[in-house]
Amino acid sequence: MNKNKKVFMWYKIKELSAQGLNQSQIKLELGIDRGTVRKYLLMNEAQFLEWISTPRRMPKKLNGYYNFVKKLLGNAPYLSAAQVEDRLKERYTNLPDVSSKTVYNFVQTVRKEQNIPKYKEKLPRQYEKLAETEYGEEAQVDFGSYRMLSRGSGRVKIYFFTIVLSRSRHKFIYCQRMPFTTESANYAHELAFEYFEGIPRRILYDQDRVFITDENLGDVLLTEKFMQFTNAHPFDVVFCKKADPESKGKVENVVKYVKHNYLKGRVFQDIDTLQKEALLWLERTGNAKVHGTTKRIPKEEWEKEKQHLLPYNGKPEKPFLKLPTHPVRKDNTVLYRSNYYSVPLGTYQDRDTKILLEEKDGKLFFYTGDNQLLATHDLCLDIGRIIKNNDHAREKSKTLQKTYELVLESLRHIPQAEQYLAEIENNRPRNFHDSLRVMQKNIERSSAEAINFALVYCYENKILNANRFAEVLNYFEKEQGLENVKHSICIETGGLNKQQNDDMQPQKSDINEYESIMN
Template sequence: MVLSRSRQKFVYCQRIPFTTETANYAHELAFEYFEGIPRRIIYDQDRVFVKDENLGDVLLTDGFMQFTNAHPFEVIFCRKADPESKGKVENVVKYVKHNYLKGRVFQDIDRLQKEVLQWLDRTGNAKIHGTTRRIPKQEWEKEKQYLLTYSGKPEKPFLNLPIYPVRKDNTVLYRSNYYSLPLGTYQDRGANVLLEEKEMKRFFYTIDNQLLATHELSLDTGRIIKNNDHAREKSKTLQKTYELVFESLRYIPQAEQYLAAIEKDKPRYFHDNLRVIQKNIESSSQEIINLALLYCYENQILNANRFAEVLNYFENEQALKNVKHNVCIETGNLNKQQNADMQPQKRDINEYESIMN
């Protein structure tokens, strides 16, 4: 973790992939080290923090949500695989790897952690920063008076993940089943992964804590459990997807403004929203698409999944109107037929002559 203004850095090392519990613990250590809590923290979309995301609307894991509710800082998430938006901390990771870890003989994790804090005190935070041209530790003395108060006490959780070898076909044998991994995971006979079981799923990580694959828990044996996305090529560009969507919406005057509004509201999820819109309008009529888009535009519904819900609503409404219309036509035709078959009552002329007489 690095403070944005002073560039004061904190490092926490462990030998196993981070979980929500250990990530929360690392936060506590950082707050203790910084002597306060930042008002905002920017994150990568790591699964220890994010359970799911809906085109920019993020659903936190239960453990991290409880942690954020207990501490007064604002959470901001970067888009996946977007190093530019988190460049400051990415530079810190590189700095620690090349200036502290590289060439160091590992003895044990506790000693490594103790020595990294000593290194920060004499080097990492004590030398002039290459960008700001100021000493982080001195700037932190000024910055920390603006941090929020931290009065907690870090409590280290217990976690230990097992190591499994990767087979030549990029699978892992676990409890009589073979679980697929992305192509290229197997490099040589020393290729290993870490495995975690949680929430009825199995998570596979590289040794350096990168998530490789997620599989649902299988109670069968002797199966090959594959994820087809591991070998999938994703070649469509944002421009091509935009052109496809706009071609379908070109008859609607507000289409361009609506797409621009989505891009402005969720710039990092614009491509994902476009794909969802394109998928849902393929089987809809132009009339229904027009109604849905105008409704979403006027009500500032800037999420493609919600756009799809509105589209579905108008389709159901149209289907219901068609049913009622057909019933009215059939009922009208039936009444006309009944009227055509009706015959007026006739009386004998002698009855009228008898009345007149």
């Protein structure tokens, strides 16, 4: 609002007030903020003119971070000023010591100058305030999930466990890629007890299938492994209804806080990095800033509360997590986050073929169903790429040479064999390897004499197709007696075998009978 508009607005507010309108009515009449109405009404004319003539000097301490905040808001315009403050602290260790209000004003200036409005969000749920519990008395547990941004490949769904000490509001979170099971939830508890340096006397839960198997009017049946866990630790279990703000609103607020202050706008790299950054966020922001309700810093309150917690002497042991399965495509690749990764040739068997996949430290590990390592790839941050390991493909040159030598060895007693194979290769080089496999398959089940006659016949008649060779071989092997075939071929071809005994009288066979099967 420029100076002239401010002058007009002051006089207009005074006029409406003189007419008997209250602040709310003036706000509606002029379409301005009620705080502005109140401020203008408190000033007389002299005070107002002095106020608008005083130059406004905005804080300069954060000007050096203008471009960083501009880029941050440009990529994620929905970020709050509190989130921007946290990212500044995360990125710059030498950030000036300024109040949150100064950061808020700076963020609003950047938004206005760069025309980056904040997306409107739904109003938060309203919770009933409960009486404060004693130190060390209570904690609340809940789960959450969030689809995080991922570099170059859409979004990645993250699951997290969170627990908060009810008195101090000291929080702990644990993130993983898969939905929580009883074993992983127990492990998250152990990590929290270690982080809190103690155990509260009771913990409040939702009626989640991770913890219970059945419920009947308040009587719950715990899962076997959660029962074993609770029996091994000195705290009482209290179950509430799901999404019950009157009973466990503290932790539900924490779930929302984690989603919108820590995860929102953050780019996923890998789960280990995310968990490390989560603990740093807790130290820097989650447990280090003044709590909106208690007006105290959770970490400082925890220093008092930990003196009242029950001792924890255990050691967290990470359970074996069942890896997610992924289907194998016909071309022996696996689609993961919009990229195609190769697996060894022959992995695909049918439409139900699946493998296990683990992402860790920027790498992908592919396993068989019994956890045998199949392949390893670097995680690709782009999309639409084919990431191939040459060792997974068939080594065509070596395999071709091996097959050729095998066929030639089977035909070594036939003088025309090497030349015949050369002519097949020259005729259809792209199909040469497949032709060799067809020939070898048929040679293995035929007699040496039949092979000899079939190859000589095909060589002299320029039959350069492996399947036709197999037909000829099958004809000589099965359709006629071998001795009759010898004489028939001698007569029809002009004497391929001129060493016959003069007194042998072979039965003639019409070669047209064979040639008819080739047409």
